[in-house]
Amino acid sequence: MLRKPLHRTIAALAWPALLVPAAFGQAPAKKAAVARGAVATIESPSVIRAVRYDSDKRIDPFLNPLLLQKNANPDEEVDRGTAPPGIAGMYINQVDLVGVSAAPDGQTAVFRGTDKRVYFLHEGDRMFDGYIKVVALDAVRLIRETRLRSGKVLTQEVTKRLRTP
DSSP: OOOOOHHHHHHHHHHHHHHHHIIIIIHHHHHHHHHTTOOOOOOOOOOOOOOOOOOTTSOOTTSOHHHHHHHSOTTSBOOOOSOOSSGGGSOGGGOEEEEEEEETTEEEEEEEOTTSOEEEEOTTOEETTEEEEEEOSSEEEEEEEEEBTTSOEEEEEEEEEOOOO
């Protein structure tokens, strides 16, 4: 019963010692300095300067990649990557319809690509940004596909007609 925890005993003995310097030594010295007209010095807070992070082609550890994805425009077109060689790597707007060939098994569209070569395509054949939907005797209907960041695929129908004199 006589034992008290050690920290209670130390706290009971130490608290008057903490109050003594404040009550007797420091407060009157400040009042006397101000009464004599001395200028009180005020410490200015330390200035914190911004530090620019030099990533040196590394990922910035202080940026949240999930927030960066949310700030991206969801209606922006996704990059298609590198184009394969041949007609599969050409855009619909880059090729010209040269002619149409009719056969018993179906019709074939004749296109001239950007490489000045001629390609024979059927319904369903793909180009870099779309595919051939219908081949008629005087025109070809193509479907252009645009992939957005949000995951949507927008389709647009493009008709290429044969040039007639």
